[in-house]
Amino acid sequence: MAEVSLDMARQVKDRARKAAEAAADVAGVGLGKVGGDYVVKINLHKKAPAKAALPAQIDGVSIVYEVIGKITPR
Numbered sequence: 001m002a003e004v005s006l007d008m009a010r011q012v013k014d015r016a017r018k019a020a021e022a023a024a025d026v027a028g029v030g031l032g033k034v035g036g037d038y039v040v041k042i043n044l045h046k047k048a049p050a051k052a053a054l055p056a057q058i059d060g061v062s063i064v065y066e067v068i069g070k071i072t073p074r
Contacts, residue, residue, distance in 0.1 A: 003036055003037055004037035004038050004039070004060060004061050004062070005038060006031065006038050008038065008059070008060070008061055009031050009038035009039060009040055009061050010031065011059070011061075012040060012058040012059050012061045013029060013031065013040050015058055016029065016040040016042060016055065016058055016061075016063050017029040017040075017042070019053070019054070019055050019058070020042045020044075020054055020055075020063075020065075022053075023048060023049075023052035023053050023054050024044050024046075024048035024049075024052055024054060024065075025044060025045040025046055025048075026042060026043070026044060026045070027043040027044060027045045027068055027071055028042075028043045028071075029041070029042050029043070030043075032064065034062065034064065037062065038061070039061065039062045039063065039064045040058075040061060040062075040063050040064070041063075041064045041065075041066065042063060042064070042065050042066075043065075043066050043067075043068045044065060044066065044067045044068065045067075045068070045069065045070055045071075046067060046069070047067050048065070
């Protein structure tokens with residue numbers, strides 16, 4: 001597979017956010033890099049239900065999920 005560019009990841013970021021928000025409690029969405037490829041990183045407040053339809057990939061761009069818990073000011 002071809003390398004996933006920053007532009008490719010930017011193009012799917014909003015679609016990934018909308019898909020995740022429909023299935024889980026999203027804290028934030030950003031872009032990151034895994035190996036040489038850019039990814040969309042979605043932070044979740046809590047673990048998504050087992051039946052949640054969270055996409056692993058959109059248009060060849062990987063979607064990475066991390067449970068970060070509740071965001072609170074310090």
